[in-house]
Amino acid sequence: MPIRDYKDDPYLSLLRPLVEAYLAFYRVGNRHIQSLGLTPGQFDVIAELEGTKGLTCAQLSEQTLTTKGTLTGVLDRLEHRGLIQRGQVGEDRRATRVHLTPKGIDAFQKVFPAHAKFMRPFFAQALNASEVQVAKRLLRRVRDSFNSPLGLPNTGSGRMEHSSINSPTSKASKNPDGKARPIRQTKGQKKC
16 A cells, blocks of 8 residues: 555554544543543542552552552652552552542542542543443453454453563563563562
């Protein structure tokens, strides 16, 4: 296909409206979350922890789609504000469980309904209830298509495996011999 024909490709023509919709949602939503005193990452963590007895850092990283490196900073700030607590998972000193404190639960109960009330009219203005169901189904199909190798059936999990993102050598620099050198933890830096 010549390059000039890509403009008329029915599938690729979806790309720009999809990205524009996401960016508009992202800008408006993030501004509102920040007006409520949280960063989008902090809001996401609080929303995932609410109603649980705590989640491990690995679970939080997967459910918030945040890398472990970024998650550590978000958790540090939430802990400093008294909104979360970190603790050991049983006898496993390598795993950390994060849960909301009573102050964190109060923050969720204040911020989440306010944000949902703020965001709802944007969706209601664009879609009726039956269109919402169609849009969800279609967006999930697009997502699943990108999470499945081309030509192979999708497993239906809806989640892409991110093992390379969080592996110790994924962001590592290379030694002169071409082997990956793992990133070292700096002094005073907490693991998730």
